[in-house]
Every structure is written in C-alpha cells, then in structure tokens.
Amino acid sequence: MTNKEIIEAVKEHPGNKVKFAIIDIDGVLRGKYIHKDKFFDNLDHGYGFCDVVYGWDSADKLYNKSSITGWERGFPDGIAKIDLESFRPIPWDNDVPFFLADYSAGDKMEAVCPRSLLKKIVTKAEGMGYFPQYALEFEWFNFHKSEANNQSALKPQPQPIFDGMFGYSLVRIAQGSNYFNDIFDLCEAFDIKLEGLHTETGPGVFEAAIQKDAILKAADKAALFKTAIKEIAHPYDITPSFMAKWNQNLPGCSGHMHQSLLDENGKNVFYDQKAKPHMSPLMESFLAGQMEALPYLMPFFAPTVNSYKRLVEGAWAPTTLTWGFDNRTTALRILNDRPETTRIEHRVAGADVNPYLAMAAGLASGLYGIENNLRLDTPAFEGDAYSNGRLKSLPDNLHDANIAMKRSKLAKEILGEDFISHFAVTRDHEWNEYVSSVSDWELKRYFEII
Structure with missing residues (x-):
C-alpha cells in the first residue's frame, strides 16, 4: 500500500482510535491508543512520547545510571514519528489500525532506539x-x-x-x-x-x-x-x-x-x-x-x-x-x-x-x-x-x-x-x-x- 492508501484506510476504519508502539531496549513494545484526530493532526510533526522507555528495564525499574535520560533531565518527551509502512490492522482487536514508531531523526533518543540503529545499518x-x-x-x-x-x-x-x-x-x-x-x-x-x-x-x-x-x-x-x-x-x-x-x-x-x-x-x-x-x-x-x-x-x-x-x-x-x-x-x-x-x-x-x-x-x-x-x-x-x-x-x-x-x-x-x-x-x-x-x-x- 502507498502512504496515501494507508491514510485512507485509517480514515475509513469505523473505529475512532489508532494504536502505535515504540520498541524498547529489551524488545518490549511500549505503546498506546490515540484518537484518530490526533493521529492525523500530528502525523507530520510527531507525537510526544516519554523518554523513560529508554531509562528503565523490562520491569519498569529505572536504571541507576543512564547515558541518555534520567531524573536529572526530568524524563521529558521525545518526538516519536510513526512509520506508515509498518501499518497493519489488528485482527483480534476489531481491526484497529496499528503502527510502529521511532524517535525522530535528530532527537537525542534516536541514538539508543533499536529500530533506528537497524535502519542506519540497513542504509549502509x-x-x-x-x-x-x-x-x-x-x-x-x-x-x-x-x-x-x-x-x-x-x-x-x-x-x-x-x-x-x-x-x-x-x-x-x-x-x-x-x-x-x-x-x-x-x-x-x-x-x-x-x-x-x-x-x-x-x-x-x-x-x-x-x-x-x-x-x-x-x-x-x-x-x-x-x-x-x-x-x-x-x-x-x-x-x-x-x-x-x-x-x-x-x-x-x-x-x-x-x-x-x-x-x-x-x-x-x-x-x-x-x-x-x-x-x-x-x-x-x-x-x-x-x-x-x-x-x-x-x-x-x-x-x-x-x-x-x-x-x-x-x-x-x-x-x-x-x-x-x-x-x-x-x-x-x-x-x-x-x-x-x-x-x-x-x-x-x-x-x-x-x-x-x-x-x-x-x-x-x-x-x-x-x-x-x-x-x-x-x-x-x-x-x-x-x-x-x-x-x-x-x-x-x-x-x-x-x-x-x-x-x-x-x-x-x-x-x-x-x-x-x-x-x-x-x-x-x-x-x-x-x-x-x-x-x-x-x-x-x-x-x-x-
């Protein structure tokens, strides 16, 4: 599907929400539902997503030391960009539209995002x-x-x-x-x-x-x-x-x-x-x-x-x-x-x-x-x-x-x-x-x- 076709598929879905997720260091999906209005409003600019997902372990326990985030930085939002090519409906969840996301190019969290790391090596x-x-x-x-x-x-x-x-x-x-x-x-x-x-x-x-x-x-x-x-x-x-x-x-x-x-x-x-x-x-x-x-x-x-x-x-x-x-x-x-x-x-x-x-x-x-x-x-x-x-x-x-x-x-x-x-x-x-x-x-x- 082209990006245009994917956007149309989301528009035509009878539900009012979209689910998306980021991959953390341990390979766990960290995600949420967002309203379709927010999906379309922020598609070009990205979505705020707390950078704690790279500051804690698989059990949500904070690292004692972190090179990228922590209390001293206030755990701010990074900017997550949805990858339209990752689109797929979830068949056991009313076919709700689902996407994967990465932290945006230039965001400090990009340096430790596993999906972003793989993309860089693929480009090479x-x-x-x-x-x-x-x-x-x-x-x-x-x-x-x-x-x-x-x-x-x-x-x-x-x-x-x-x-x-x-x-x-x-x-x-x-x-x-x-x-x-x-x-x-x-x-x-x-x-x-x-x-x-x-x-x-x-x-x-x-x-x-x-x-x-x-x-x-x-x-x-x-x-x-x-x-x-x-x-x-x-x-x-x-x-x-x-x-x-x-x-x-x-x-x-x-x-x-x-x-x-x-x-x-x-x-x-x-x-x-x-x-x-x-x-x-x-x-x-x-x-x-x-x-x-x-x-x-x-x-x-x-x-x-x-x-x-x-x-x-x-x-x-x-x-x-x-x-x-x-x-x-x-x-x-x-x-x-x-x-x-x-x-x-x-x-x-x-x-x-x-x-x-x-x-x-x-x-x-x-x-x-x-x-x-x-x-x-x-x-x-x-x-x-x-x-x-x-x-x-x-x-x-x-x-x-x-x-x-x-x-x-x-x-x-x-x-x-x-x-x-x-x-x-x-x-x-x-x-x-x-x-x-x-x-x-x-x-x-x-x-x-x-």
Whole structure:
C-alpha cells in the first residue's frame, strides 16, 4: 500500500482510535491508543512520547545510571514519528489500525532506539549495493495461565499445556487445534506470515518460522510476533513464555536468525555455483566478519542473565565460536544447497532476543567482514562441537559478555559508541539486579536447613 492508501484506510476504519508502539531496549513494545484526530493532526510533526522507555528495564525499574535520560533531565518527551509502512490492522482487536514508531531523526533518543540503529545499518548496506533479507524462528513454552503466575519457590512450578516430549507431534497439534489455527491464521492477517508451526521437543513448546523479508520488515514481524502470541493466547487462558530457559532439565528456547544478502536484481550474492561448496567469496567475508565480532557482541544475541543458561552443551544451543555446513552444534550454520535458500543461520540468538539488535549486530559484523575483505581463519567444523575441548568458547554469562563488549573497539566501530555505551549500562543493570536478588535455588537450599 502507498502512504496515501494507508491514510485512507485509517480514515475509513469505523473505529475512532489508532494504536502505535515504540520498541524498547529489551524488545518490549511500549505503546498506546490515540484518537484518530490526533493521529492525523500530528502525523507530520510527531507525537510526544516519554523518554523513560529508554531509562528503565523490562520491569519498569529505572536504571541507576543512564547515558541518555534520567531524573536529572526530568524524563521529558521525545518526538516519536510513526512509520506508515509498518501499518497493519489488528485482527483480534476489531481491526484497529496499528503502527510502529521511532524517535525522530535528530532527537537525542534516536541514538539508543533499536529500530533506528537497524535502519542506519540497513542504509549502509544498501549504499554498498546489498539488500539484506532476514528471518527469525522462535521457540516458546505455553503454560496454563493460573499456574504460570506461581513464581514463588514454595509453590508449584508453572504447568505446560501439554505433557511429555513430543517434537513435531501431529497429535498435540490436533489437541490444541483451535489455538494452533488461530496463531497461524491471525498472524498472517496481522502481516506476519509463518512458513511453519509445529511442536518442539518438550512439554507445551512450539516453534514458528516467520517467512523471510527485507531486514527491517523482518525485525518488525519478529518483534510483533511475540506480542501477538501473548494476545492470541489470552482467551485460551494460556501464558506463553519466550524466556531462554525456564527449566534446567528441558531444552531452552531459540530465536535462530537466518541471514542472506541480495543484489539490486534480487540475486542471492551468498551463492556461487562455481565455488566449493557454492559459498561465494562475499559470503565468506560476511561470515568471517561475524566470526570475528561474535565474542564482543554476545549481549546482542544473549541479552539476559537467563540467556546463558540455554547456551550449554548438548541442549541444541552453541557454546563455541564455530561455523559449519548444516551442523546444529556450531554457532553459525551454513545452508547453501540452492541459490534461493542459501543463508547463514545464527544459532546463538535465543527467543528472549530483541530482534532489531540481533539483526543490527549480525548485519553490521557481516558488512565489516566485506569491507575488510576478511577470510575465514578456521575451517568448517564437522562433527560434535560440544566434544572438542580445543575450540574457543563463547562467553558463558552476561557479566563477562558485557565487559567484552564495553572494551571492544570493534563493537563501538560497527554499532556506534553512543549505542554501545547506553546498551552496556542496561546490561550492567540487568546483571546487578540478578546478583542482588534471592533466587528460588537459595530458598530451597537454605530456607529451613541452614
């Protein structure tokens, strides 16, 4: 749709309101309803939106230190600009018109806005003649709502909607057919077309692969998907969880990121029919850039304390700095059997990832490899990457990962010093919240016996 057609669609909608949202650092949508009159009156100039959305964490707790906002600045409004191209009606909410927004160019908040960061890197890629095409696939657990809220160590654990380890189960799909069908159909009506939806191995866990698209649209769809699932699940009294690891005895939840580059004619530049094994020199450079940068960009792919509990041996998640052809034990998995599907699957990212930050880091590090004509200094890994003790390990906790990012000249070069500075503050806050808390493990271990 053209912008004119989108504006007409909003005018013709029988309702009197519009919903729009900004993406915060943790990938959470922060939004509101506005009257259609306000929508049209401020479309060119933007809408006031309190800058606290980049001054607090996912639980609305203010950061102790902030590089961009705080009490000393009075938490003023920034100016949010609605992106008309993000328009989609919400099919489970009376088709109310919905939009995504960014802080305006020149607004101080633009420097730390994840969507704005991705747009800048996309502009750079297109200036180099490359058009990134990305997609995310998500795994998530589904729980009975009344029991999912029992978070105390002295109460029962959340109860998944299904029992048993039933990956790719047609029986479980049939047993939850209304919910499954709503996910598939309502997401498509919300402009989030799914390639596939199935049960994963684990009680009540699903996996959805979102159809690939131009990178900004792919990030939009991935971010909106997580919120859509939570809203679609509500009438079924189901609580979905995208946390990376909710139970130490079960596999975690991935957010695998699929990456390719097209030229101006739509040709996949990662594929080379003449090369062995069909991997172009440009793809090699892109991959080499990601390999070099990955140890310093881990918070972009594993942003929470919980993320690193998923990244353990034998749990379908990578632990080493490795790449390989169709190898699910490596960090970066190459799929290149034909031009249309040749891509790099980034397997470090979990379901708790902020899609804009993961895609920004993946693209920026790949472009760095192309700009510097990097070549891979390690061969494709074959076999079990968990069992080789000589391989370089990835950071195994948020604290160490954040220190590596803060000290990295490469991270600041490719993603901007302002963004890295602010993002590091938010990850320090996340770690400090963790170490100062009293865990369920501590309660169970020490509550009575000690």
